[in-house]
Amino acid sequence: MSLLEQLSxxxxxxxxxxGAADLAPYLEEERGLYHGAALAVARPGxxxxxxxxxxxxxxxxxxxxxxGGNTGxxxxxxxxxxxxxxVISTERLTRIRRVDxxxxxxxxEAGCVLATVQAAAAEVGCxxxxxxxxxxxxxxxxxxxxxxxxxxxLRYGNTRDLVLGLEVVLPDGRIWNGLKRLRKDNTGYALxxxxxxxxxTLGVVTAAVLKLFPAIAERQTALVALDDLDAALVxxxxxxxxxxxxVTACELIPRIGLELCLRHIPGIRDPFAVPHPWYLLLxxxxxxxxxxxxxLEAMLAEALGEGLAVDVVLAESLEQRRALWRIREGIPEAQxxxxxxxKHDVAVATxxxxxxxxxxxxxxxxxxxxxxxxxxxxxxxxNTHFNLTQPDGADKQAFLAEWSRMNRVVHDIVVEMEGSxxxxxxxxxxxxxxxAHYKPTLDLDLMRGVKAVLDPSGLMNPGKVVSFPRxxxxxxxxxxxxxx
Amino acid sequence: MSLLEQLSxxxxxxxxxxGAADLAPYLEEERGLYHGAALAVARPGxxxxxxxxxxxxxxxxxxxxxxGGNTGxxxxxxxxxxxxxxVISTERLTRIRRVDxxxxxxxxEAGCVLATVQAAAAEVGCxxxxxxxxxxxxxxxxxxxxxxxxxxxLRYGNTRDLVLGLEVVLPDGRIWNGLKRLRKDNTGYALxxxxxxxxxTLGVVTAAVLKLFPAIAERQTALVALDDLDAALVxxxxxxxxxxxxVTACELIPRIGLELCLRHIPGIRDPFAVPHPWYLLLxxxxxxxxxxxxxLEAMLAEALGEGLAVDVVLAESLEQRRALWRIREGIPEAQxxxxxxxKHDVAVATxxxxxxxxxxxxxxxxxxxxxxxxxxxxxxxxNTHFNLTQPDGADKQAFLAEWSRMNRVVHDIVVEMEGSxxxxxxxxxxxxxxxAHYKPTLDLDLMRGVKAVLDPSGLMNPGKVVSFPRxxxxxxxxxxxxxx
Numbered sequence: 001m002s003l004l005e006q007l008s009x010x011x012x013x014x015x016x017x018x019g020a021a022d023l024a025p026y027l028e029e030e031r032g033l034y035h036g037a038a039l040a041v042a043r044p045g046x047x048x049x050x051x052x053x054x055x056x057x058x059x060x061x062x063x064x065x066x067x068g069g070n071t072g073x074x075x076x077x078x079x080x081x082x083x084x085x086x087v088i089s090t091e092r093l094t095r096i097r098r099v100d101x102x103x104x105x106x107x108x109e110a111g112c113v114l115a116t117v118q119a120a121a122a123e124v125g126c127x128x129x130x131x132x133x134x135x136x137x138x139x140x141x142x143x144x145x146x147x148x149x150x151x152x153x154l155r156y157g158n159t160r161d162l163v164l165g166l167e168v169v170l171p172d173g174r175i176w177n178g179l180k181r182l183r184k185d186n187t188g189y190a191l192x193x194x195x196x197x198x199x200x201t202l203g204v205v206t207a208a209v210l211k212l213f214p215a216i217a218e219r220q221t222a223l224v225a226l227d228d229l230d231a232a233l234v235x236x237x238x239x240x241x242x243x244x245x246x247v248t249a250c251e252l253i254p255r256i257g258l259e260l261c262l263r264h265i266p267g268i269r270d271p272f273a274v275p276h277p278w279y280l281l282l283x284x285x286x287x288x289x290x291x292x293x294x295x296l297e298a299m300l301a302e303a304l305g306e307g308l309a310v311d312v313v314l315a316e317s318l319e320q321r322r323a324l325w326r327i328r329e330g331i332p333e334a335q336x337x338x339x340x341x342x343k344h345d346v347a348v349a350t351x352x353x354x355x356x357x358x359x360x361x362x363x364x365x366x367x368x369x370x371x372x373x374x375x376x377x378x379x380x381x382x383n384t385h386f387n388l389t390q391p392d393g394a395d396k397q398a399f400l401a402e403w404s405r406m407n408r409v410v411h412d413i414v415v416e417m418e419g420s421x422x423x424x425x426x427x428x429x430x431x432x433x434x435x436a437h438y439k440p441t442l443d444l445d446l447m448r449g450v451k452a453v454l455d456p457s458g459l460m461n462p463g464k465v466v467s468f469p470r471x472x473x474x475x476x477x478x479x480x481x482x483x484x
Numbered sequence: 485m486s487l488l489e490q491l492s493x494x495x496x497x498x499x500x501x502x503g504a505a506d507l508a509p510y511l512e513e514e515r516g517l518y519h520g521a522a523l524a525v526a527r528p529g530x531x532x533x534x535x536x537x538x539x540x541x542x543x544x545x546x547x548x549x550x551x552g553g554n555t556g557x558x559x560x561x562x563x564x565x566x567x568x569x570x571v572i573s574t575e576r577l578t579r580i581r582r583v584d585x586x587x588x589x590x591x592x593e594a595g596c597v598l599a600t601v602q603a604a605a606a607e608v609g610c611x612x613x614x615x616x617x618x619x620x621x622x623x624x625x626x627x628x629x630x631x632x633x634x635x636x637x638l639r640y641g642n643t644r645d646l647v648l649g650l651e652v653v654l655p656d657g658r659i660w661n662g663l664k665r666l667r668k669d670n671t672g673y674a675l676x677x678x679x680x681x682x683x684x685t686l687g688v689v690t691a692a693v694l695k696l697f698p699a700i701a702e703r704q705t706a707l708v709a710l711d712d713l714d715a716a717l718v719x720x721x722x723x724x725x726x727x728x729x730x731v732t733a734c735e736l737i738p739r740i741g742l743e744l745c746l747r748h749i750p751g752i753r754d755p756f757a758v759p760h761p762w763y764l765l766l767x768x769x770x771x772x773x774x775x776x777x778x779x780l781e782a783m784l785a786e787a788l789g790e791g792l793a794v795d796v797v798l799a800e801s802l803e804q805r806r807a808l809w810r811i812r813e814g815i816p817e818a819q820x821x822x823x824x825x826x827k828h829d830v831a832v833a834t835x836x837x838x839x840x841x842x843x844x845x846x847x848x849x850x851x852x853x854x855x856x857x858x859x860x861x862x863x864x865x866x867n868t869h870f871n872l873t874q875p876d877g878a879d880k881q882a883f884l885a886e887w888s889r890m891n892r893v894v895h896d897i898v899v900e901m902e903g904s905x906x907x908x909x910x911x912x913x914x915x916x917x918x919x920a921h922y923k924p925t926l927d928l929d930l931m932r933g934v935k936a937v938l939d940p941s942g943l944m945n946p947g948k949v950v951s952f953p954r955x956x957x958x959x960x961x962x963x964x965x966x967x968x
Contacts, residue, residue: 102721102835103866125725149668158668161645176926181833183865184633184642185904186681187911187919188949189931193677197670214725237586241609241698244728244772288728291775349665351586381667382587420669427671435671442660446938447673453933465672 003060007042007086010052015043015092026067026087027078034075034429037083038065045092047109047167047175047206054204055173057086063459064088064171066200068110068142071134073345074428076199076464077142085462088204090141096120097207104212105164105181110141110205117210126212127287129156129248133329141205147197149424154380155248155285156213159196166192167207171460181209194450199426200461202454214287219248220296221283221321224303225276225311229354232280232379235303236350239282243295249283250380251328252353257376260334260389261327268326271313280379281328331376332385338372340390340399342406346414347423350382356417360386360410367409368402370394383423386410411438427465436467487544491526491570494536499527499576510551510571511562518559518913521567522549529576531593531651531659531690538688539657541570547943548572548655550684552594552626555618557829558912560683560948561626569946574625577690580604588696589648589665594625594689601694610696611771613640613732617813625689631681633908638864639732639769640697643680650676651691655944665693678934683910684945686938698771703732704780705767705805708787709760709795713838716764716863719787720834723766727779733767734864735812736837741860744818744873745811752810755797764863765812815860816869822856824874824883826890830898831867831907840901844870844894851893852886854878867907870894895922911949920951 001009008016017023018040027036039062044050057064063085067077079085093111100106101124108117114135121128130143132150142148144166148159156162165180178192195202226232232252239247255277261268286292296314303309315321335341348356361373370391377385388406390399411421415438427435436444444467451458451466485493492500501507502524511520523546528534541548547569551561563569577595584590585608592601598619605612614627616634626632628650632643640646649664662676679686710716716736723731739761745752768776780798787793799805819825832840845857854875861869872890874883895905899922911919920928928951935942935950 100833100835102717103833104721104724105833147670147674149670153667157645160674161641170926174926176930177924178927180902180904182831182904182907183637183834184831184862184867184907186631186633186906186908187904187915188923188927189686189934190631190644190677190681191927191930191934193674194934197674202673214729233586237588240588241771244730244770245698246728246772286728287725288730288775288779291772295772347666347668349584349587349589350667351584378668383668418664420664420666420671422671423666423668424670431671439672440661442654442658443662443672443675446660446675449937450673450675450678450934453937454930 003062004040006056011042011044011049017041029075029078030071030073034078036079037081038079038085038087041087041089043089043092050169050204050206051173051175053088054169058172058459062086063462065461066204068139069137071138073425074430076426076428080463090139099124101126103181106210106212108140109207112140114138114140121212125215127215128210128212130159130162144196144205144208145200146426151249162211163196163208164211165209166195166205168195168203168205170203171455179209199465201465216285217287217289218292219285220292221315221324223271223313223324224280224309225272226278227310229278231308233351234308238299242299243284246284246286248285251281252379253279253328253376256374257331258327261330264334264337265330268330272311276310281324335374335389338389340396342388342403344386344410345423345425346386346419347383348417348419352417353379353382359413363409364406429464432467488524490540491537495526495528495533501525513559513562514555514557518562520563521565522563522569522571525571525573527573527576534653534688534690535657535659537572538653542656542943546570547946549945550688552623553621555622557909558914560910560912564947574623583608585610587665590694590696592624593691596624598622598624605696609699611699612694612696614643614646628680628689628692629684630910635733646695647680647692648695649693650679650689652679652687652689654687655939663693683949685949700769701771701773702776703769704776705799705808707755707797707808708764708793709756710762711794713762715792717835722783726783727768730768730770732769735765736863737763737812737860740858741815742811745814748818748821749814752814756795760794765808819858819873822873824880826872826887828870828894829907829909830870830903832901832903834866836901837863837866843897847893913948916951
């Protein structure tokens with residue numbers, strides 16, 4: 001029986017896709033950078049089917065590429081051009097297995113769309129706080145595999161902090177059942193943490209126990225106009241202390257970001273009378289109604305009095321809150337409409353964000369005169385989307401051809417400041433060489449060692465996250481026995 | 485040069501201990517279960533010295549036992565009776581390297597006593613929320629290596645959730661520098677999570693970046709008398725929702741626990757007029773003063789009205805708060821004074837705690853008539869210290885000889901309920917066989933694989949946490965090449 005016949009026997013013929021039209025959506029990724037090929041896409045409907053699919057591919061020596069919602073930004077979820085792998089889609093693993101509001105846990109299968117997971121929590125008066133732009137289509141298994149961040153990291157942490165347990169199909173097809181609903185469990189190594197953020201290179205996440213929180217009863221949102229970035233830091237720390245640590249979002253918006261939105265996104269208005277160099281979108285949330293607005297008003301009044309803040313708009317309604325968020329959320333799309341955009345997803349310690357933005361801005365402006373810096377993002381957790389829009393009138397392709405060079409300029413500074421070259425989006429395929437360039441050899445060796453233990457055949461999502469030195473023919477040189 | 489001469493050259497002769505009197509404190513552990521022996525204790529004063537010590541021992545083929553404050557409860561930090569290892573004490577690694585209140589981070593060396601770390605945070609108006617009984621003597625490297633829990637897990641998580649980065653000396657002496665102060669960093673596998681909770685079996689933690697929180701401005705503490713355990717769960721969920729998730733502690737106290745304290749601990753009084761079967765010590769904390777007491781009073785008034793709670797004492801002062809906590813904190817010592825105590829540190833999903841206590845109580849009473857069950861602990865995170873005090877008049881040693889049998893009775897139930905046989909205290913040496921008995925073979929294989937990658941020679945804290953199958957001569961059989 002051929003591999004495809006085996007797969008059809010496991011998942012049903014209708015769930016093994018091979019035709020070009022059927023395959024297409026699984027082969028393209030969000031940024032249009034890579035155009036993959038595959039032997040087939042398999043769509044298992046249960047953990048058992050995933051295990052059987054993986055075992056069959058492993059036995060046949062065929063590489064596998066796990067894929068969730070295919071919203072990743074580093075090409076980690078799509079196969080390479082070689083076309084010699086099978087894409088394993090989790091889209092049919094959509095069961096919500098358990099809802100436990102007293103325990104504040106939710107057990108879901110990897111193919112559940114994030115928005116569905118949020119809704120399941122809300123139905124029982126709880127909050128699953130992971131929230132990102134793609135939540136209408138990304139799947140929780142992908143969020144887990146990429147350790148997705150989003151806007152609520154400051155208060156609730158990354159996906160890693162929201163996972164209590166996992167079920168994973170290992171590269172040899174065995175099912176590792178780590179689905180614990182426990183808050184405390186010190187019985188050995190924290191294996192589940194290896195799989196979180198491993199971007200599908202150590203196994204296929206098939207289910208997870210998620211941590212819930214009490215539902216939000218009150219939110220207060222303000223857009224604060226600032227003269228300088230350092231004021232933003234002081235404001236943030238003050239907001240955390242005076243609000244009972246109720247700050248759930250602290251988003252930085254540069255003037256150019258608002259201008260691009262005004263220019264390209266219908267329905268967005270400047271909330272202030274005059275332009276300001278920087279804006280901070282501050283949001284406080286609490287499951288206990290009352291007191292939040294007073295705390296925020298008092299803090300902002302004091303900031304205005306000191307000249308720390310120049311102007312403030314406090315949302316008076318849900319509609320006004322949404323309008324303020326649209327300014328922040330519109331920036332990536334507005335940039336697209338301006339033309340080419342070279343992106344960085346970097347992080348430094350929060351207190352270093354102003355310096356990082358200043359240094360990187362000077363460096364890229366010197367390296368590429370006329371480039372328009374659009375630096376925005378999650379100030380609260382030190383993560384800036386330091387994006388570059390093409391100079392006015394420039395040729396888009398010529399500009400985009402500068403991507404690697406600009407990455408080096410920015411990443412050199414960020415790494416020197418002990419930061420991260422990929423705060424949220426992961427490594428995938430896009431940043432494989434950057435990682436090998438910047439990561440200490442010891443770290444790379446440890447990663448290779450872990451990879452070799454869990455995936456000695458190297459068939460699980462090869463060419464992603466972990467790189468191996470290449471020999472003269474360009475083939476990966478894997479250490480013998482796979483150990484350090 | 486002998487190994488001891490090398491070590492003296494590295495750390496100074498005064499920091500290599502070999503005399504019996506000098507060694508003694510390092511060889512005994514908290515519970516008096518094990519009486520180890522060692523070639524020497526080395527006390528390095530810097531990460532570089534730790535690395536050199538480890539390299540020297542590794543080259544000489546000598547096993548190493550990292551030790552912090554030696555307050556562990558599973559014998560993980562003391563050497564075995566064989567006397568063929570070197571204890572590496574972190575007690576001189578006491579520098580606080582950086583304090584960053586704007587970033588809410590603190591970078592400390594592994595030998596810092598936990599109380600010192602808490603004070604360093606408080607000095608800059610922040611909170612390091614890890615808090616446990618031994619905080620006056622345990623060291624942060626040990627807390628990290630055991631993923632210590634404590635009383636604040638419900639709100640702030642375990643030590644794992646409080647660590648942003650680590651510096652670790654690997655078993656071959658290389659220094660892995662993972663000291664990041666970042667909230668977001670998706671550049672490869674989460675290697676630091678392997679070392680957290682590894683109990684010194686994968687390397688020596690020498691420094692860490694810790695996460696801080698805004699300082700507590702207001703606490704409200706109540707002792708609630710209940711008729712039954714299930715009411716406690718409802719109360720806890722309600723307290724979380726109505727307080728803005730401000731619950732920082734939720735400790736369960738059985739009547740017998742209070743009675744033992746009244747009997748053995750001077751200064752403790754029964755806060756209520758009549759006995760009650762169960763008590764819940766509930767504490768809410770906020771960095772924003774105001775509103776907390778009203779929320780707690782309203783919640784408790786409602787609970788009293790419904791009959792969910794039978795009586796309530798609300799602390800009116802710091803002294804009253806301390807008095808309430810003394811009741812909870814006095815139980816372990818009161819048990820000691822009653823005689824032999826067989827301990828369990830188990831966890832199940834929070835909603836299953838009442839059922840677990842009921843089932844385990846019935847089972848141990850049937851297995852050992854007359855045994856006195858004292859079940860108390862961190863209800864909020866599902867962790868119960870299900871301890872057994874000897875029957876009245878029983879022989880202490882005969883009772884303690886039942887330890888393993890009782891462990892099996894309790895652990896069988898806990899494992900069947902998908903719980904943990906070691907919620908907080910880890911595995912060490914004490915629970916090595918229990919772990920091998922209960923943990924699925926696949927989990928043990930994965931752990932062995934990770935251990936083999938990081939410590940192929942098996943010299944780093946052997947005989948702890950990870951067991952290897954033994955051959956006919958009783959020697960560990962390690963997989964070839966160390967891989968799965």
